[in-house]
Amino acid sequence: MAWLSPAYPVGAFSYSSGIEWAVESGDVTKAETLKDWLATMLTDGGGFCDAVLFVHAHRAVDDDNALRGIAELAAALAPSKERHLETTAQGNAFTEATRAAWPCAALDRLKAAWDGPVAYPVAVAVAAAGNGIAIQSALAAFLQALVANWVSAGVRLVPLGQTDGQRVIAALEPVVAATARRALETSLDDLGASTFRADLASLRHETQYTRLFRS
Template sequence: MRAGTRTITATGMTTTTRTVIPMADSMAERIPDALVLLAWLSPGYPVGAYAYSHGLEWAVEAGDVRDEASLRDWLADVLEHGAGRSDAILAAHAHAAAEAGDADALVAVNDLALALSPSRELHLETSQQGRSFLDATRAAWDVPRLAALGSHLDGPVAYPVAVGAAAGAHGLDRAAVLAAYLAAFLQNLVSASLRLAPVGQTAGTRVVAALMPRAASLARAVRDLPLDEAGTATLRLDLGSFRHETQYTRIFRS
């Protein structure tokens, strides 16, 4: 932050002295983490998130999601009983493993994450984004710990595991990572809904605003849960994902 002091000299000229006021240490420490997460989880990060709807395209086709209220309810279930909650648990454990430099634990989390994918399309969604995220992050944001762990993830990588591992290797705050991940997850699905057209931009924005507090609460609730808590209970979404594979018209890969 800069403050300025104007001074009028004897010659009538005006000079300005600028003073740099340092920010509080805690704020200065948080800003880099926030900026990194904004970059990693932005729509512009090259993971191809725009190509996936996580079953939402079928839900619109089937009439389960048809307006603002039904979209909000559908996404709330996905967040709290589906991939949102499960992915956050997986990301938390990947973060802990990477922070400790424990490659075996990280590989075990990744194997579980991939095995939990209920359909071919949802497996593709998480593994393609995860692989792309890890490759892009190692190309632009690599650190020695991430490089060492990355050599153990040379095949398919689940997206939450890739994000959690990169964040843990960089020493980013776990709670902030989980909250940011869930916020990005919601925003990507709302973006998909705008293209599928059950709602417009204003309604989509209201849905995001309504669900953000629940995302923040969920991030706090799952931070220390054991790994065996990972899993989903969104049966209709899972069945819809199978049906999406043969859906007549579609613009998304899941």
């Protein structure tokens, strides 16, 4: 939980995963539409893809070839430049901070096996596996933190009250649990997303006239 705290130095507060454009375009205007948008991202979009990548990275921690393959796939899978920046900037920052404070052989192995940018779910999964944190607990915490960050962005952008934000987080808990269960049973061959509007949001965010977030 320390790793997934807003205080952990990965800069998660700087990113909205395209939510800023969704608010600008009128897709997200209140708590209900924010909840619906995020539920779709979790079940059919980037949230689900990150969960699957997390699972396979956690399981590959003792296999250099598999670890390199999943790290490469995760870095290549981002649908836009800004989503790539979001996941790799956080992943690289997480790797360095955790190697300094919670060193483990698994993170050293990742560094040796893959010299490219590290996607955030891969970095967290490898650290969790290397420190003996069970995959189910680690994955649930990762997805819950992802949702909390998305909601934090929505609260600032719509804007919403803090209580409405907490209602959205509470309403998404069953979706988080269902996504985690599904990810544990999903092969890399079945990895994919179908949230075209969210992908377009991450592309169009780059040219918004005013921006608070980096993605």
